[in-house]
Amino acid sequence: MKSLLYAVGPLVFDSLGVIVFAVLLGLGASVVAATIAGTVAAVAVVGWEVVRARRPAPLQWISLAMVLFSAAATLLTGDPRFLMIKPTIVYLIVAAAMLRRGWMNRYIPPEQVAEVGDVMERFGFVWAAMMAATAVANLVVALAFTPWWPLFIGVFPLASKAGLFAVHFATVQYIRRARAQRRIGPLAPMLATE
Structure with missing residues (x-):
């Protein structure tokens, strides 16, 4: 359970602006209301990191940029087609950012990087592919x-x-x-006799 919370917390926090925007839009809120709420959430996330003297993660900046860009475009153009196609561009940008090796290591405790860093790296590419597929589906x-x-x-x-x-x-x-079982396995008989 501790590992789950360690992974979920930063993931939700990093994407909070986009999550707020999408949930409100899915619940039937107006585009303007969803955009404003998503913008406030995304600004709060980046602001929280800056106040704590920490460098905001790339996904936090992308979330903020995505919400701010959609807010400006929606309010300036009023064209719903732009709003509908915009996530495709953003998902492709996120997918490209996710192609960087090791970006997922911040989602596991540092002591686990040596154990499963290779698995996290592979899943980083799976996440990139899923984001690209979402971009195509959105379009x-x-x-x-x-x-x-x-x-x-x-x-x-x-x-x-x-x-x-x-x-x-x-x-x-x-x-x-x-x-872990493979590492302990050969030692199990010795540990049992001690």
Whole structure:
């Protein structure tokens, strides 16, 4: 449970602005209200890191930029098509940022990096692929199934992230245990006789 909380906390915190925006939009809030609430949340996250004299993580900056960009574009253009296509661009930027090796290591305790850093690195690329797939799906829904877009953007991105997170977390925990068992396995008879 401690590992789960260690991983979920920063992930939710890093993406809080986008999460607030998507949830409110999915619940039927106006685009302006969802944008303002998401902007406040994203600014608060980055501000909290700055106040604590910590360097904001790349995903925190991306979340802030995404919400601020959508706020400005929505308020200036009033064009809903821009708002619907914008997540595609943002998801592609996030996917590109996720192609950096080792970016996921901040989501596990430092002492576990040596144990499962290789697994985290591979999952970093899986996350990048999922973000790219979400970008494509958003574009298709926005252009071909426009009436369904608010439901899609309110549900799919969060649900797909939650599903991948569950698979990722379970896989890392399983591999950690298996590797620990392999290390302890040969020593088990000696430990039992002591």
